[in-house]
Amino acid sequence: MAEIRLDSITKRFDGPEGTILAVDDIDLTVHDGEFLVLVGPSGCGKSTTLRSVAGLERIDVGSIHIGDRDVTDVPTQDRDIAMVFQNYALYPHKTVRGNMRYGLEKSEDMTDHEIDQRVEDFAEMMGITDLLDKHPDQLSGGQKQRTALGRAIVRDPKVFLMDEPLSNLDAKLRLQLRTEIQQIHTDLGITTIYVTHDQEEAMTMGDRIAVMNDGRILQSGGPKDIYNRPNSEFVARFIGQPTMNFATIEYDGDSIKGDVFEFGLATDQHLDRGEYVLGIRPEDLVLDPAEPAGTATVAVTEPTGSEVIIYLETPNELTLKSDAVEEPGIGAEVAFGVPPEKIHLFDPETGETVYHGRLKRDGFETAPVQSVEE
Amino acid sequence: MGAATRRARHHIRRVTRSLERRVPVPYLLIAPALVLLGAAVAVPILTVGWLSLTDASLAGSIPQFVGLENYASAVVFNDRFYNALFVTTVFVVGAVLSQFLLGFGFALLLWGRERRRKLFMPVLLAPMFITWIAIGLIFRFLLSPEIGVVPYLLGFVGLGGIPWLSDPTWAMVSLVISDTWEWTPFIMVLTLAGLESLPKAPHEAARTDGASDLEVFWDVTLPLMKPVIATALLIRSIEASKVFPKILGMTNGGPGIATESVSFLIYKTGFTNFNLGPAAAQAVTVTLMIIGLVYVSVRMGGMSDGS
Numbered sequence: 103m104a105e106i107r108l109d110s111i112t113k114r115f116d117g118p119e120g121t122i123l124a125v126d127d128i129d130l131t132v133h134d135g136e137f138l139v140l141v142g143p144s145g146c147g148k149s150t151t152l153r154s155v156a157g158l159e160r161i162d163v164g165s166i167h168i169g170d171r172d173v174t175d176v177p178t179q180d181r182d183i184a185m186v187f188q189n190y191a192l193y194p195h196k197t198v199r200g201n202m203r204y205g206l207e208k209s210e211d212m213t214d215h216e217i218d219q220r221v222e223d224f225a226e227m228m229g230i231t232d233l234l235d236k237h238p239d240q241l242s243g244g245q246k247q248r249t250a251l252g253r254a255i256v257r258d259p260k261v262f263l264m265d266e267p268l269s270n271l272d273a274k275l276r277l278q279l280r281t282e283i284q285q286i287h288t289d290l291g292i293t294t295i296y297v298t299h300d301q302e303e304a305m306t307m308g309d310r311i312a313v314m315n316d317g318r319i320l321q322s323g324g325p326k327d328i329y330n331r332p333n334s335e336f337v338a339r340f341i342g343q344p345t346m347n348f349a350t351i352e353y354d355g356d357s358i359k360g361d362v363f364e365f366g367l368a369t370d371q372h373l374d375r376g377e378y379v380l381g382i383r384p385e386d387l388v389l390d391p392a393e394p395a396g397t398a399t400v401a402v403t404e405p406t407g408s409e410v411i412i413y414l415e416t417p418n419e420l421t422l423k424s425d426a427v428e429e430p431g432i433g434a435e436v437a438f439g440v441p442p443e444k445i446h447l448f449d450p451e452t453g454e455t456v457y458h459g460r461l462k463r464d465g466f467e468t469a470p471v472q473s474v475e476e
Numbered sequence: 477m478g479a480a481t482r483r484a485r486h487h488i489r490r491v492t493r494s495l496e497r498r499v500p501v502p503y504l505l506i507a508p509a510l511v512l513l514g515a516a517v518a519v520p521i522l523t524v525g526w527l528s529l530t531d532a533s534l535a536g537s538i539p540q541f542v543g544l545e546n547y548a549s550a551v552v553f554n555d556r557f558y559n560a561l562f563v564t565t566v567f568v569v570g571a572v573l574s575q576f577l578l579g580f581g582f583a584l585l586l587w588g589r590e591r592r593r594k595l596f597m598p599v600l601l602a603p604m605f606i607t608w609i610a611i612g613l614i615f616r617f618l619l620s621p622e623i624g625v626v627p628y629l630l631g632f633v634g635l636g637g638i639p640w641l642s643d644p645t646w647a648m649v650s651l652v653i654s655d656t657w658e659w660t661p662f663i664m665v666l667t668l669a670g671l672e673s674l675p676k677a678p679h680e681a682a683r684t685d686g687a688s689d690l691e692v693f694w695d696v697t698l699p700l701m702k703p704v705i706a707t708a709l710l711i712r713s714i715e716a717s718k719v720f721p722k723i724l725g726m727t728n729g730g731p732g733i734a735t736e737s738v739s740f741l742i743y744k745t746g747f748t749n750f751n752l753g754p755a756a757a758q759a760v761t762v763t764l765m766i767i768g769l770v771y772v773s774v775r776m777g778g779m780s781d782g783s
Contacts, residue, residue, distance in 0.1 A: 158680050178683040185684040191677030195699040204695070209686030250681075257685070 104169030104260040104293055106132040106155060111164030113150050124150040125161070126317035132310075135291045137284075138322075139308035141298055143340070147317040148297045149265055155295060156263050157181050168261055181261075182209070184254035188266040190246040192238040198225070198249050199234040205257040221256060227286075228252040244275045251279075255286060262287075262294040268303065280307060301341050305329065313337045330462050335379060335453040338446060344384050344411055349418045350450065351380045358442070362416045363396030367442045373457050381446040384411065384423040389430075391439030400434045414438070528756035535750050542753065550745065550754030551761050559733055560741040566648060567737060568716045571655040572709060578656060579663025580705070584693075586664075587671045604661045612725020615654040616641065619726075644734030647727045651735055654722055659715075663708050670704030671697070710773060717766060738762045 113125040125147045132138045140148040153159040155166060157178035165174045173181050184205070192201050202221045206212055212220070225231045228248045238246055247267055254262060267283070268276045284307060287294055298304055304311045305325045312322035313336075321333045332338035338346050351360045355375050358367050367373075389412070398414035405411075410429040414420040414436070422438060430436050447457035495501065528546055530539035551557050582600060586593045606614070618626050619640035627636050640650050674697065682692045698705075720739040723729055729736035729744065736744070738758065746755030 156680075156684055158683070178680075179686045179688055181684075182686075183684055185681065187677050187681060189675075189677055191675075191681040193678050193682070193696060193699075195702075204682070204687075205685035208691065253681075253685070263684075 105134045105167075106130075106261060106293060106295065107167040108151070108155070109165045109167075111151070111154060111161045111166065113147075113154055113159055113161050123317050125154065127164075128317075128319055130312060130319060130322070132293055132295055135293055137287050137294045137296065137307065137309045139296045139298060139304040139311045140314055141301055141304035141308075141311055141340075142314035144299055146314040148299075148314045151314070152263050152265055152295055152297045155261070156183055156185050179208075182259050183261045183263055184257050184259035185263040185265065186247075186250050186254050186267045188269050190238070190243075190250045190270075192246060192249060192253075194238050197235050197237055198230060198241070198252075201238070201249055202234075202253045202256050205253060209257065224252050224256040227255075228282075243271050244279070247271060247279060251283070251286070255290060255292075258290075259292065262292050264294065264296045266298055267296075269298070269300075276303075283307070302343060305341065311341075313340060315340075331455075331458055332381075332446065333455050335381065335448040335455075338381050338448070338455075342383060344421045344423065346381045346383050346446075347387065347418065347420050348448075349380050349420075350377065351447075352377055353447075358440075358445075360396075361418065362398055362420075363438070363440055365393070365395040365440050365442060373447070377450055378447040378456065379450050379453075380440075381448060382440060382444060384421040386441060386444040387420065387422040387424075388439040388441060389422060389424045389426055390437055393439060394437035395440040397435055397437045400430050400432050400436055403429050403432060405429060412436075524756045524759055527752055528760045530753050532752040532756070533750050534747070534752055539753070546754045546757035547761070550751070550757050556733060556736070556741060557738075557758060557761075560736050560738045563648070563733075563735060564717055564719070564737045564739075567651060567655070567719055567735075568713055570648070570652040571659070571716050571719075572712045574652060575656040575660045575712065576663050576705075576709060579660045579708075580667045582660065582664040583668035583671055586668055593668075600664060601661045603658050606658070608658075608721035609725050611654055611658050612722040615650065615657075615722075616726045619650055641727055642731055644731055647731060647735045651719070651722060651726060654726065655716065655719065658722075659712060663712065666708045666711075667701065667704060670701055674700050706773075710770065714766060714770065717762075 108128055108130040110127050110129055111125055112123070112127050115122045115124055128147075128151060130138075130151075140151060142148050150159055154161045155168075157173065157176065161174065165172055167173065168181060168183070193204065196204065199221060202225065203217055206217045206220065222231070222234075225234055228251060230245065230248050230252055233241060233245055233249065238249070241249065247270075251267070264283070268279055271279065280303065283296075296307060298307075308325055310322060311325055311328050312319045313328065314320065315336055321328055321337045323331075328337060328341055332341065335348070339348070349360045349363075351358050353359075353367065353373060353375055356366060356368065358365055358380065360380065398416045398420065400412055401415040401419075402413040403410055404413075409423055409425050412422045412424060412430065414422060420438070441459070441461075443460040444462060445457075445459045446455055446462065448454065449456050527539070529541060529543060531542045531545075532539035582596075586596065603611070618624050621627055621640070621642075624640070627638065627640065630636050630638065639646050641647050678696050678700070679692055682696045687695060718739050719737050720743065723735055723737055723740045724743075727735040729740050739762075742755050742758045742762070745751050745758060
């Protein structure tokens, strides 16, 4: 087990259309035994970051430490890592057993018998004992990824690297394997970096999440932390489903005025007057409150069982999540409230967060923005 | 769809069906191709088969049926035929092996190196564009003891006296070298295409599993390349077993019969000695042998998937 430390790493690719800066000066520490999720839209550099840790990409600037060892110039095979790939990357000419044995044969001083024993133990753990003598082309997607996971954990590496391991699986299997991966992590406690573009996966799996865009880490922190206190409009928009509502507003010192709503916000010492982008989570909007901020027509409703998601016909298409027992019909005129203690305000130019509502602040402190960057 | 269209379609279907009952439409449609194929392939093969059972000659009278006599005299009890088989085998093994090692080696050097490939590919491919008989002549001049540039250059390191084309062993070596020169690019192109189409992920997985570069090559690349390699070797072996223009250009089968391959022997029997019947018998025998070998090697696997 080991800590992973990335010190200002940069990776460029020379493409036909010039140089692409895939990873732009990233600092990141993954603590011993931590499950860190790198999440971001495709092309944000998360996979390149992971592959740099694996040594499959050579970084141009910076250094990478695994444990106390500087592995910046150490080839992949000597880094003592195990990786799980999106497309499984099983050896097609080897059986499941052969796939799982291979790493042990290469890197451990074990007798054949010990290897067999170990492979069988971990195959049982992954529930693939019956498949040991099959070839990858005889397996389903789920079985393949189980084998790939088995091949990774059987090695007992210092570090686990997972590159979108669940993206090729169907929804049900994804949920199932998500739980299993978490279980494995709890059991083995191996430092893990997990790359995904799925914010839900990131939220449910990570001890800590690092949100990436354009080769940079925008924010890292616990899932709740990032959900409640995004440090930029991008993070706020990327994390959370349905997406946070955004609207351009004007703050005049004691109230916030938007296109279709207006509500009071007592003078706050940390907020200057001016134009901002307001963000509020769908579940923080209130249906039929005592003090409505505005009214709008219901465009669509999506009942999910316990809750209903209501899309309002407003210029910014406000989304409202409510546990109301009686959902309003389509076309109905409803009143909604914007609780000032739950809003976020972003700088319209830079997109950075300038204000969190009182309940969104860490421990109700008065400081407006919490920097959660490492 | 309107009712009229539906009715029309129904009608067409009914006409087609009744037509099919009276005329074997599918066979009618492939008949032209079959006739062409028959004229180009079946007729010559059958003719050779028939000739091998006669005393046909380029000079002389109408061929008489002689049964299996040609097979006895020109094949079974003919030391020269066995010599030709031996020569051909040595040539095939030597040439295919060396061009495979070289070609695959070059492919590995160019694998994944775009810039390197653009630079070297045209040069490495050049031998493939040269006519077969020209290659034979080029090498004959290159190796000629009087005017050849190879003996001249080797003379500076004291190896000028190698009897490239006049010694039985060296003549074979010369043939193998020229064939290797000609066909290495083919193996290179084929295996490079194979290498480029290999999935990257298992290679990366092997490295994360702790395998060194050589181990990755041996445990992942080579097994995945098995079908491509088997195909390349098979194609080249069949092709090389028919070697002819090179021999005609370089050694003329000599010295003596040291480089007389089966194709060359058949040519000599048929067109130098005018014995068409015996030549046909030899040709039929060699063809059957090659078909047999191909069948065995395909059945032995390798051509299927890499398991």
